[in-house]
Amino acid sequence: MGLLRVVLMALAVPVCRAGLEGAASKRVFALRGGAKAPKKATAFAADDEQKVAAAKKAALDTIPDNIVEKLTSANFESWIGTALAGAETGAICLLFSDKPAVPPLFRSISIEFEGKLGFGMATSADKQLLQSFNVQKVPTLLIMFPDEQKTEDGKAALQGMQFTPQMHGKFNFGNIANFVAGFVNQKLGADAAQASARKPSEPKQPAAKKELGPLPELSASNFGDECVQKGGLCAIALLDGSADNANKQPHLDMLTALRKRKQGGPLAFSWVDATCHVGFAAHFDLSEMDLPALVVLSPSKLRWARNVGAFDAETLGVFGSSVASGRARTDEIKELPPLEDVDCATAVRPGQEPLPEETPLEDDTLAEILEEERLARLEREGKDGSEAAEVVEEVKDTSKMSEVEKMENQLEQCDTTDLMCIARNDKLQKTIDKKRKLEEQLAALAAKKKKAKKKAKKKAAKA
Numbered sequence: 001m002g003l004l005r006v007v008l009m010a011l012a013v014p015v016c017r018a019g020l021e022g023a024a025s026k027r028v029f030a031l032r033g034g035a036k037a038p039k040k041a042t043a044f045a046a047d048d049e050q051k052v053a054a055a056k057k058a059a060l061d062t063i064p065d066n067i068v069e070k071l072t073s074a075n076f077e078s079w080i081g082t083a084l085a086g087a088e089t090g091a092i093c094l095l096f097s098d099k100p101a102v103p104p105l106f107r108s109i110s111i112e113f114e115g116k117l118g119f120g121m122a123t124s125a126d127k128q129l130l131q132s133f134n135v136q137k138v139p140t141l142l143i144m145f146p147d148e149q150k151t152e153d154g155k156a157a158l159q160g161m162q163f164t165p166q167m168h169g170k171f172n173f174g175n176i177a178n179f180v181a182g183f184v185n186q187k188l189g190a191d192a193a194q195a196s197a198r199k200p201s202e203p204k205q206p207a208a209k210k211e212l213g214p215l216p217e218l219s220a221s222n223f224g225d226e227c228v229q230k231g232g233l234c235a236i237a238l239l240d241g242s243a244d245n246a247n248k249q250p251h252l253d254m255l256t257a258l259r260k261r262k263q264g265g266p267l268a269f270s271w272v273d274a275t276c277h278v279g280f281a282a283h284f285d286l287s288e289m290d291l292p293a294l295v296v297l298s299p300s301k302l303r304w305a306r307n308v309g310a311f312d313a314e315t316l317g318v319f320g321s322s323v324a325s326g327r328a329r330t331d332e333i334k335e336l337p338p339l340e341d342v343d344c345a346t347a348v349r350p351g352q353e354p355l356p357e358e359t360p361l362e363d364d365t366l367a368e369i370l371e372e373e374r375l376a377r378l379e380r381e382g383k384d385g386s387e388a389a390e391v392v393e394e395v396k397d398t399s400k401m402s403e404v405e406k407m408e409n410q411l412e413q414c415d416t417t418d419l420m421c422i423a424r425n426d427k428l429q430k431t432i433d434k435k436r437k438l439e440e441q442l443a444a445l446a447a448k449k450k451k452a453k454k455k456a457k458k459k460a461a462k463a
Contacts, residue, residue, distance in 0.1 A: 065102040067110040068095075069120040073128040076120075083118025084146065089187040091145035091160070092118040093180060096135045099123070103139075109176055116184050117143070134327075139171060142325070143183050149261050161266045164326035167301050182231045187264050212263060215256045216270040218277075220341040227299060228336070230268040234297045235320050238281055240288065241273030242349050251292055251311070258313045266324045267296065276344035283337035288350050296323040296330075297337075303330040377413045404439065407432045 069079050071094075083092050093113070095106045102121050110119040122129045124138045133142060141163040146156035161183065169175035216226045218236065227234040237255050239248055252271065259269035274281040275288050284295055284306060294307040294316050305328050307319040322328035401409065411428060414421035 060104040063104050063107045064111070065107045067114055067119055068102045068107060069118070070102070071120040071122040071129065072126050073132070076122075076129060079120065080118075083120065087118045088116050089145070089184055091143055091183070091187065092120060094133070094142045094144060095119075095121040096130060096133070096138050096140040096142075097121060097123060098138045105173055105176070108173060109180065112177060113180055113184065117180070141171075141176065141179075143180065145187075145264075159265070159321055161321075161324040162326035166330065167298055167303060167326060169301075183266060186230070186232055186266065189264075212260060215252055215259060218270050218272040218280075218339060220339045223339050226270050227268060227297065231300075232266045232268055233320075233324060234299065235267040235269045235316075236295050236297060237269075237271040238274035238284075238286060238291055238293045238295065239271055240275045240291050241344060242275055247292070254313050255316075258317055261313075262317065262320065267320045272339070273344045275349045276342060276347045277339055278350065280337045280339055283333070294319065296320060296328075298330070299336060302333050302335070304333055305330045402439075404432055404435050407435065 069075075069083070071079060080092065084090055093109070095103075097103060097106075100123060106119070106121060113119075124130065133140075135142075142160055143162075144158045144160035147159040148156055150157040150159075163171070163176060163179050165171060168179050216222065218226060227236070237251070239245070239251055241248060255269060255271060262269070272280055274286065274291055274293075278288075281287065281290075284293075284304065286293055286306075292311045294311070295304050296307075296319070297304045305319075305323050307316055309315050309319070319328065323330065407428060411425055412421050414425060
């Protein structure tokens with residue numbers, strides 16, 4: 001009887017061959033090589049589902065787990081140094097599970113990426129180790145690597161990223177493999193092919209960091225290359241790119257240094273001129289009043305998160321790591337934000353729109369407005385339209401008025417809330433008071449002269 005063989009990766013897939021000339025049906029599992037793999041395929045009669053289940057379990061048990069280190073708080077410190085040094089990416093992949101044995105899914109992942117990362121598993125019974133990595137529930141999958149910029153007790157502190165169903169999909173082989181592959185490809189970069197082809201006997205050479213160049217400014221032409229096609233997370237700084245913004249260059253310098261420090265991690269840093277691309281900022285419910293800001297975007301999952309707090313390297317670095325590790329809350333967007341094809345050097349920014357030119361009023365028009373205001377003021381004083389018209393006519397005849405009376409005629413009737421009107425009246429009243437005082441002094445002086453002249457005339461008449 002012919003036997004159909006299938007290679008077992010993440011899960012055993014049963015294959016049934018219908019009865020051939022009365023022979024009993026059989027399901028056969030051909031197993032990938034390893035310490036526990038049998039030399040020949042083992043056949044199980046498919047009489048019932050119980051035997052099929054037993055066959056699947058037997059097949060799963062034969063996936064080797066020798067690549068995965070079973071970790072405890074007692075052996076972790078001694079294992080991690082060797083694991084990091086022996087991994088091509090200089091990173092480790094940790095699984096925290098409630099199962100006592102290494103699950104077949106994680107064994108398959110370790111086989112698929114053997115040599116790229118160090119693999120270890122801890123059980124939920126080891127509370128100390130769970131607390132050390134801030135693991136709240138199981139299963140939890142982490143990728144960790146040293147942060148050369150930070151040290152603890154003379155050793156580089158660990159940073160990393162967490163597989164989360166909200167960001168990366170269901171906890172299955174395909175999604176986890178994509179998650180791990182994305183990290184491996186980004187970590188190794190252009191040297192991935194050469195590093196994977198290196199012979200075991202050759203001494204491992206540390207991969208030189210690529211020269212990153214200036215922080216990319218996003219535009220309609222490069223958004224796909226700098227963000228969408230990267231395969232990870234985009235850390236996009238939204239800045240006011242106008243020439244009037246004195247903080248633009250200091251912010252770019254800070255972000256460039258942060259990008260260099262986080263090189264090789266899951267975040268691809270860039271920036272966008274948000275006062276030029278206002279539609280891009282509005283896609284995240286941001287305006288020029290919210291700048292500067294940093295958003296971390298997952299183009300593949302259409303999820304994003306915004307930093308809230310200080311806009312400095314330390315705060316932004318912690319925020320980016322929190323999003324990558326799955327500790328920060330993310331929101332969903334319906335589509336990727338648009339970037340218009342505009343020239344930001346000549347674009348009109350918010351608040352810079354030209355005001356419409358004012359047309360000067362004709363003299364006749366201005367006179368009509370003033371007259372309407374005067375009539376309205378008289379009406380507020382309780383006079384009807386006819387009385388107001390008579391008063392206006394009287395006011396127009398100012399030829400017989402003194403200078404003080406003319407100025408008093410210019411005093412306005414002000415509401416208690418019209419501060420500008422009150423100020424104008426106060427200023428005019430002071431001028432009136434000075435003028436009246438001067439006129440009184442001149443009148444007194446004229447009366448004195450007249451009296452003296454009259455007295456002299458009488459005296460002359462007696463003589």
